[in-house]
Amino acid sequence: xxxxxxxxxxxxxxxxxxxxxxxxxxxxxxxxxxxxxxxxxxxxxxxxxxxxxxxxxxxxxxxxxxxxxxxxxxxxxxxxxxxxxxxxxxxxxxxxxxxxxxxxxxxxxxxxxxxxxxxxxxxxxxxxxxxxxxxxxxxxxxxxxxxxxxxxxxxxxxxxxxxxxxxxxxxxxxxxxxxxxxxxxxxxxxxxxxxxxxxxxxxxxxxxxxxxxxxxxxxxxxxxxxxxxxxxxxxxxxxxxxxxxxxxxxxxxxxxxxxxxxxxxxxxxxxxxxxxxxxxxxxxxxxxxxxxxxxxxxxxxxxxxxxxxxxxxxxxxxxxxxxxxxxxxxxxxxxxxxxxxxxxxxxxxxxxxxxxxxxxxx
Numbered sequence: 483x484x485x486x487x488x489x490x491x492x493x494x495x496x497x498x499x500x501x502x503x504x505x506x507x508x509x510x511x512x513x514x515x516x517x518x519x520x521x522x523x524x525x526x527x528x529x530x531x532x533x534x535x536x537x538x539x540x541x542x543x544x545x546x547x548x549x550x551x552x553x554x555x556x557x558x559x560x561x562x563x564x565x566x567x568x569x570x571x572x573x574x575x576x577x578x579x580x581x582x583x584x585x586x587x588x589x590x591x592x593x594x595x596x597x598x599x600x601x602x603x604x605x606x607x608x609x610x611x612x613x614x615x616x617x618x619x620x621x622x623x624x625x626x627x628x629x630x631x632x633x634x635x636x637x638x639x640x641x642x643x644x645x646x647x648x649x650x651x652x653x654x655x656x657x658x659x660x661x662x663x664x665x666x667x668x669x670x671x672x673x674x675x676x677x678x679x680x681x682x683x684x685x686x687x688x689x690x691x692x693x694x695x696x697x698x699x700x701x702x703x704x705x706x707x708x709x710x711x712x713x714x715x716x717x718x719x720x721x722x723x724x725x726x727x728x729x730x731x732x733x734x735x736x737x738x739x740x741x742x743x744x745x746x747x748x749x750x751x752x753x754x755x756x757x758x759x760x761x762x763x764x765x766x767x768x769x770x771x772x773x774x775x776x777x778x779x780x781x782x783x784x785x786x787x788x789x790x791x792x793x794x795x796x797x798x799x800x801x802x803x804x805x806x807x808x809x810x811x812x813x814x815x816x817x818x819x820x821x822x823x824x825x826x827x828x829x830x831x832x833x834x835x836x837x838x839x840x841x842x843x844x
Contacts, residue, residue: 485513487841488587488611489521492594493537495780497618497758499523501593504662505616505841508834511665513842520585524597528577568599579604587611589841593618598630612844616662616837617642618758621783625649636662636837638762639828641787659837660830661762666743667831670767677750677815684709685807686745688754689720690775696720697727699753699774699800704731706807711736711745743767750818751810753803756785756796766831770794770821772806793825 487509491502506521526533578600592598593616601613615632617623623645628635635651637643638661646656677683685708689696703710704727711734714720724735739745746752746767754760755775761784764771771794776785788794797803810818830836 484516484518485589485842486518486585486587487520487589487591488581488585489519489591490594490597491521491523492525492596493523493533494525494540494594495618495757496760497762498594500664500759500763501616501618501662502591504664504834505591505593505837507665508662508836508838509841512835512838516842520581520587522581524574524577524581525594528571528573568596569603571596571600575600575604582611589614589844591616591841592632595624595626595630598632602631614841614844617646618661619780619783620758620761620787621645622780622786623649623783624780636840638830638833639787641790642783657840659840660833661758661766662834662837663759663763663766663831664743665832665834667747667763667766668835670743670747670831673768674747674750677811677818682709683811683815684711684749684751686711686713686749686752686769688713688752688760689715689717689724690755690757690760693717693720695774695800697723699803700724700727700733701729702800702804703807704728704733706804708807710734711749713737713739713742713745750822751807753807756781756788758784761785761788765793765825765828766833768822768826768829770810770818770825772797772803772810774798774800774803787828788825791824791828793821793828 489502489506491498493499502521506519509517509519589612590601591614598613598615613632614634614636616636617627620638621641623642628646628649628651634655634657635646636657636659640658643656643658647653700712712724713736716738718737721735746764746769749769752764752769752771753774756773771788773785773788773796776782785796789796795806797806
């Protein structure tokens with residue numbers, strides 16, 4: 483009989499969706515004929531337009547007023563009554579319960595807080611399915627992640643495991659597999675060529691939702707004579723601005739793509755925000771990172787991970803970013819080589835596959 487696995491996510495930040503897809507794709511690679519898998523965003527299904535409004539407001543807040551979000555984040559972290567709070571999500575429960583009745587999962591995988599608490603509220607003492615929480619942040623982990631009745635908590639690294647242990651989670655409930663990036667990251671085993679001349683120093687700049695300063699940074703980077711690729715996602719309106727900022731210099735502008743594993747592997751440096759998915763993907767690709775945006779709260783730990791392991795640098799202004807790029811490649815790329823050696827020690831490109839094997843063992 484096939485094992486039934488229900489994966490639950492929510493669109494409040496790309497890290498949750500990325501982790502959910504990674505687990506799904508890992509299962510598809512190693513156990514497609516042994517599993518029936520469903521991936522659902524029950525918040526979107528239950529709350530519809532309200533969820534979309536809240537989601538957009540949240541993303542606007544974290545990108546345009548990160549300090550204000552930091553205050554909210556710390557308030558949430560101090561709360562101790564999550565079970566009581568999540569019981570108020572009546573529409574979520576009304577959406578969740580029929581899914582459980584119909585699908586009858588053996589395992590519920592949660593890449594977003596709240597689901598584990600709501601699952602327990604619905605099932606009570608009769609819960610027979612296992613519940614596994616995939617924690618998508620590092621080091622600064624909000625208590626809403628682990629103050630839940632989940633059977634297991636999957637974390638990306640030892641620093642994050644320590645946070646959960648300090649928060650009272652029993653060590654036997656914690657599993658450290660790495661972040662479930664796309665299994666495609668495990669396909670790129672060969673090391674990238676070392677940077678030599680300027681033209682062979684490849685930079686990947688991922689423009690995020692906080693776009694202010696992006697054209698200026700592109701303008702400054704093109705003056706370094708590097709091989710520059712800029713991703714704009716689905717923000718097609720940015721293309722003309724970036725082309726104008728390049729001012730005739732040859733750069734590659736990429737819209738939405740599923741080729742990020744390959745692109746991260748091919749480039750020497752990633753410039754981008756300290757999102758949970760982005761930081762873990764750059765680690766999986768062994769690509770040092772210059773972080774140019776940090777959302778207070780959950781992203782602070784992701785930035786600390788890069789900084790404390792000497793796997794990159796934080797540079798908040800365009801000129802600071804350019805200065806760090808130059809520093810990385812100066813003196814025969816001495817700094818870049820140091821960053822690359824350190825980030826390689828953290829890399830777990832097989833994490834999604836390892837998590838899939840763990841789920842199959844339950």
